[in-house]
Amino acid sequence: MKLEPFAMERMQSTYENQVRFNLSESGVNPLRLDELVDGAVDRDAFFAERLRYTQSNGTEPLRSAIASLYDGATVDHVQVTNGGAEANYITTWRLVEPGDEVVMMVPNYMQTWGLARAFGGTLIEWPLVLDERGRSRWRVDTAALERLVTVRTRLIIICNPNNPTGARFESSDLDRIASVANRSGAWILADEIYRGAERDGRETPTMWGRTDRVIVTSGLSKAYGLPGLRIGWIVGPPAFVASTWSYHDYTTIAPGALSDALAQRALEPPRRERILSRTRSILNQNFPVVGEWLDGRGDLFSYAPPDAGAIVYVRYRIPVNSTELVTRLRTEKSVLIVPGDHFGMDGYLRIGFGEDIAYLRSALERIGDLGLRIADRGSGIIQRMS
Numbered sequence: 001m002k003l004e005p006f007a008m009e010r011m012q013s014t015y016e017n018q019v020r021f022n023l024s025e026s027g028v029n030p031l032r033l034d035e036l037v038d039g040a041v042d043r044d045a046f047f048a049e050r051l052r053y054t055q056s057n058g059t060e061p062l063r064s065a066i067a068s069l070y071d072g073a074t075v076d077h078v079q080v081t082n083g084g085a086e087a088n089y090i091t092t093w094r095l096v097e098p099g100d101e102v103v104m105m106v107p108n109y110m111q112t113w114g115l116a117r118a119f120g121g122t123l124i125e126w127p128l129v130l131d132e133r134g135r136s137r138w139r140v141d142t143a144a145l146e147r148l149v150t151v152r153t154r155l156i157i158i159c160n161p162n163n164p165t166g167a168r169f170e171s172s173d174l175d176r177i178a179s180v181a182n183r184s185g186a187w188i189l190a191d192e193i194y195r196g197a198e199r200d201g202r203e204t205p206t207m208w209g210r211t212d213r214v215i216v217t218s219g220l221s222k223a224y225g226l227p228g229l230r231i232g233w234i235v236g237p238p239a240f241v242a243s244t245w246s247y248h249d250y251t252t253i254a255p256g257a258l259s260d261a262l263a264q265r266a267l268e269p270p271r272r273e274r275i276l277s278r279t280r281s282i283l284n285q286n287f288p289v290v291g292e293w294l295d296g297r298g299d300l301f302s303y304a305p306p307d308a309g310a311i312v313y314v315r316y317r318i319p320v321n322s323t324e325l326v327t328r329l330r331t332e333k334s335v336l337i338v339p340g341d342h343f344g345m346d347g348y349l350r351i352g353f354g355e356d357i358a359y360l361r362s363a364l365e366r367i368g369d370l371g372l373r374i375a376d377r378g379s380g381i382i383q384r385m386s
């Protein structure tokens with residue numbers, strides 16, 4: 001099996017710990033361990049955890065806590081994985097056979113794009129549409145989906161809220177996607193890892209429950225600010241979830257015992273509420289900072305404000321390739337952001353704004369400070385990003 005490089009993750013893995021300012025992340029400033037383990041009693045209990053192989057599909061209390069987030073789900077509908085990444089990996093591996101067609105919402109987190117192709121699938125892109133009437137927003141084009149999905153479609157992949165645009169898609173869209181899938185017998189993989197990280201606090205509707213062949217993947221890395229736990233999950237029909245368990249045997253066997261124990265704490269209802277409200281307050285404090293910075297540069301940038309997640313997907317009007325621009329920012333200013341090239345869309349940048357606010361301000365200052373001399377399209381006027 002040949003894997004195409006997963007360009008964004010490759011860049012992040014290579015450089016995220018080398019740069020002074022990393023704005024390539026899409027989640028919020030992570031929690032500390034002592035924000036999950038509080039009080040002497042809990043601390044003692046945590047310290048007494050045995051570093052064993054834990055229940056390999058996730059302990060029952062953790063699966064039960066996850067199941068409670070999805071109407072009608074039970075522990076048998078849930079498998080705990082190492083991050084949302086493993087949930088996506090196992091699901092795609094389980095479903096896609098050579099010759100299958102996979103219809104994928106783009107732009108998107110490109111993990112399943114690469115995997116579906118590696119497993120022999122034919123990847124068909126379903127582009128989001130940028131609606132610029134009034135307040136600009138990214139929307140789904142369900143009529144286009146109807147044209148792309150056929151009896152050969154094995155899987156439809158969506159990401160809601162969407163990475164990289166931060167757009168939230170509503171129930172009416174999800175119902176239409178479900179009915180298109182039903183007509184062809186396709187499965188749906190809905191990556192909902194940013195659900196719960198909405199700026200306005202209105203939870204994104206889930207795909208769960210809209211057809212019998214829905215698999216939701218998610219985890220604690222984004223909305224919960226706990227990427228270091230590496231806890232993700234698959235929620236799906238029990239027979240499907242049972243079948244993916246043996247795939248897990250070939251990947252990582254089990255989540256870490258400590259991570260499982262900490263994830264249980266994170267999902268205790270009052271603490272979960274506190275964590276999500278912390279995320280919301282980071283997003284609402286920080287987005288205006290990046291928004292003002294972008295708006296203060298004339299017509300150099302345009303963007304649809306994100307509904308969720310600590311990312312803004314920005315179109316820039318400079319005649320320079322996005323990877324080149326990002327490389328210059330990294331090498332000259334030690335700031336890392338994601339080029340639109342990594343989503344197959346040159347001319348865009350994804351900027352993460354979930355970090356500490358002072359850090360964010362300093363990083364933006366440095367970007368502006370690049371003093372990048374660029375010819376304004378057509379007019380020949382020299383502009384600066386600063």
Ligand SMILES: Cc1ncc(COP(=O)(O)O)c(C=O)c1O
Pocket residue numbers: 026082083084085086088109159163191193219220221227230231232
């Ligand atoms: C949409 C999406 N799914 C999955 C992942 C991977 O999540 P995790 O870190 O939990 O493996 C990411 C990470 O950026 C993501 O953006």
